[in-house]
Amino acid sequence: MSATPHASSYYAASANDKVERPRLESSIETDVCIVGAGYTGLSSALHLLESGMKVVVLEAARIGWGASGRNGGQIVNSFSRDIDSIEKVVGKEQAKLFGQMAFEGGRIIRERIAKYNIDCDLKDGGVFAAMNKKQMGHLQSQKNLWEAHGHNQQLEILDQDAIRKVVDTDLYVGGLLDKSGGHIHPLNLALGEARAVESLGGLIFEDSAVIDIDDGASPVVRTAHGQVKCKFVIVAGNAYLGKLLPELHAKSMPCGTQVVTTEPLSDELAASILPQDYCVEDCNYLLDYYRLSGDKRLIFGGGVVYGARDPANIKALIEPKLLKTFPQLKDVKIDYAWTGNFLMTLSRLPQVGRIGHNIYYSQGCSGHGVTYTHLAGKLLAEMLNGQATRFDAFAALPHYPFPGGHALRVPFSALGAWYYTMRDKFGI
Numbered sequence: 001m002s003a004t005p006h007a008s009s010y011y012a013a014s015a016n017d018k019v020e021r022p023r024l025e026s027s028i029e030t031d032v033c034i035v036g037a038g039y040t041g042l043s044s045a046l047h048l049l050e051s052g053m054k055v056v057v058l059e060a061a062r063i064g065w066g067a068s069g070r071n072g073g074q075i076v077n078s079f080s081r082d083i084d085s086i087e088k089v090v091g092k093e094q095a096k097l098f099g100q101m102a103f104e105g106g107r108i109i110r111e112r113i114a115k116y117n118i119d120c121d122l123k124d125g126g127v128f129a130a131m132n133k134k135q136m137g138h139l140q141s142q143k144n145l146w147e148a149h150g151h152n153q154q155l156e157i158l159d160q161d162a163i164r165k166v167v168d169t170d171l172y173v174g175g176l177l178d179k180s181g182g183h184i185h186p187l188n189l190a191l192g193e194a195r196a197v198e199s200l201g202g203l204i205f206e207d208s209a210v211i212d213i214d215d216g217a218s219p220v221v222r223t224a225h226g227q228v229k230c231k232f233v234i235v236a237g238n239a240y241l242g243k244l245l246p247e248l249h250a251k252s253m254p255c256g257t258q259v260v261t262t263e264p265l266s267d268e269l270a271a272s273i274l275p276q277d278y279c280v281e282d283c284n285y286l287l288d289y290y291r292l293s294g295d296k297r298l299i300f301g302g303g304v305v306y307g308a309r310d311p312a313n314i315k316a317l318i319e320p321k322l323l324k325t326f327p328q329l330k331d332v333k334i335d336y337a338w339t340g341n342f343l344m345t346l347s348r349l350p351q352v353g354r355i356g357h358n359i360y361y362s363q364g365c366s367g368h369g370v371t372y373t374h375l376a377g378k379l380l381a382e383m384l385n386g387q388a389t390r391f392d393a394f395a396a397l398p399h400y401p402f403p404g405g406h407a408l409r410v411p412f413s414a415l416g417a418w419y420y421t422m423r424d425k426f427g428i
Contacts, residue, residue, distance in 0.1 A: 003207030004061035007070055010261040010297065010336040011187035016119055017195065021063070024205040024226035030056040032384060033221045033228040035210050035244075036236035038068035039369065040362055042193040043377020044234050046112065049200040051385050056228050057202065058221065060209035064190030066240040067369060070340030072259060072289045072301045074126060074279045075109060075182040077151070078102040080348040080368035084145055089397065097393050099149030105371030106180055108378060109189070116199070118192030121294035125278035126181025129163065129172040135283040139176040154180040167280050168273045169325050175280075183279040183291045186370065210244060215356035232384050235361040238369075239341035247355055251399050252364050254341045258314045259301035260322065261293065261336040262329065270296040273326055288321050298322070298329065304367075314339055342367050345399060350376065352394035360384070362394075 003020060006012035032048055034041045037059035045055045059065065079086070083102055087095035113122055130136040143155045158166060158175040166175070194204055205223075213233055214220040221228045235245060239254040265273075270292055274280070279291035288302035300322045314337040323330055345351055345364035350372060352362045360383060362376040383391040 003059075004065065006062055006065055006187070007338045007340060008336070009070060009187075009259070009338040010293065010299065011069055011185060013336070014185070014188075014293075014295075015191060016188050017191040021059075021204050021206040024058060024208040024223050024228070027227050027229070028056065028203075029229045030054045030203070031230060032056070032232045032234060033058065033219070033230040034234045034236055035213075035221065036060075036066075036238070036241070037063040037190075037194060037204055037206070038066050038236060038238065039190060039193075039373035040236035040238065040376050040380075041234065042068075042190060042197060043108070043374045044236065044380045045197045045202050045377070046193060046200070047378050047381030048384065049197060049202050051381060053384070055197070055202040056230070057197065057204045058208045058210055058223060058228065059204065059206045060237075060240070062206050063194045063204065064187045067238060067340050067342050068190045068373070069187035070259070070338060071186050071342075071370060072279075072281075073183045073186045073291065073299065073370070074281065074289060075106045075184065075370055076126060076281070076368060077106055077178060077181060077371060078146070078368075079350070079372060080366035082142065082145060083149055086349070086397075090393075094393060096149070097390065101375055101390065102146075102149060103151050103180065104378070105373070105375040106182070108374040109184070109371065112193060112196065112374070113184075113189070116192060116196035118189060118196070120188040120192055121185040122182060123184075123277055123279075123291075124179065124182040125276060126178050126183070127158070127163070127166055127175050127278050127280045128178070129167065129175040129280055129282045131171060131282055131284065132173060136174045138283065139174070143176055151180070154178055166274070166276050166278055168275070168328075171325055172282070177278070181279065184370075185294060213244070213359060215359055217357060219358050231358065233359045234380055234384075235355075235359060236363075238363045238365070239343040241363070245355060245359075245361070248351070248361060248363060251351065252343050252345050255304050255344045255367075256339050256341050257301060257367070258303055258318050258337070258339045259299060260315060260318045260334050261300075262298045263333045263335050265292075265296045265298060265332065267296065269328075270298075273298070273328070288325065290322075290325070297335070298326070298332075300325075342369060347397070347399060349397050349399075350394060351399050352376070352379070352391060352397075354395070364399075
């Protein structure tokens with residue numbers, strides 16, 4: 001029986017590697033068993049294998065089946081809550097450590113692409129686009145903040161004339177260019193990292209959903225058809241973990257986001273709407289984001305569905321946003337539309353820690369996962385190799401359950417989103 005297929009997306013249709021990995025059907029032993037073959041799991045596996053450990057990765061569906069293979073493909077630095085917000089929680093000295101880590105995920109991605117020759121349409125440059133003067137003020141503050149933490153010579157404020165040379169729309173009053181940002185084909189990045197894992201002797205099993213983890217000095221991870229005995233377990237399921245570990249389920253909420261992809265644009269049209277081929281995201285609370293693919297399609301995403309319900313008509317939700325941004329694309333056909341889930345925490349900061357004796361986890365990127373997950377894999381590997389400082393910094397961040405528990409977390413979050421959307425709309 002074949003594993004659950006990838007979502008019917010542009011990424012799946014243009015995947016470099018369509019080979020299915022085997023299902024776990026025996027009892028095996030290893031040093032580390034990783035639950036989930038998305039970016040967190042694959043990054044952890046690569047760092048651990050490079051340090052000399054033996055690794056097995058168990059995936060319920062296919063490699064990159066969740067957010068790692070469905071996201072907007074943008075390399076965005078820092079975290080979903082920026083360094084200044086973290087400083088209010090941990091203090092100025094500890095915030096310096098987070099500041100050092102805030103730009104590491106993007107560097108890790110580029111190192112992986114170069115070292116393992118991963119073909120994933122890497123392009124440099126990302127733009128934060130301001131809809132009003134208030135957002136422009138926030139971008140200037142963000143530039144100052146990032147430069148204070150060593151992210152120098154990468155950032156450029158764009159005035160209204162300058163941003164029109166980057167993106168051909170009249171929606172924006174200005175923006176911030178991060179030259180170290182960029183974009184990739186996210187599923188091909190995951191598949192390339194999986195091949196790198198296998199090249200180092202790591203084993204990846206698909207169609208191998210974990211049904212139980214027996215913690216202890218020598219944990220056992222069980223699937224319906226096999227089991228893995230190991231020294232350590234890393235849980236990297238994020239929004240698709242379900243209720244495998246109730247401790248993680250209580251303090252997070254899956255949320256859906258939607259993406260559409262146009263037919264290939266002519267060279268002239270593609271060059272006219274995004275002349276520098278940068279990716280773009282606006283500064284609204286519920287933001288829109290877009291970029292050109294390697295074959296010059298416009299990939300456009302936006303919106304959040306709290307509780308991760310699949311919308312009945314994704315195209316109807318996203319196409320008006322696309323055409324408001326680029327009315328010149330009114331005659332362009334939409335070829336693909338899909339949805340995917342990310343995991344949100346109440347603080348919007350990642351949750352990192354240990355359960356019991358030897359189960360470690362990272363989850364809850366809150367929509368900022370492409371870079372953070374690659375950092376998380378390195379932190380988890382450092383922890384298992386006895387270097388706990390950076391892992392512990394994230395593990396010490398406080399996290400709380402959503403108000404009202406599971407029954408009310410969706411309406412409360414939607415109400416909050418409405419409030420901030422109104423503030424964005426009126427620029428207050």
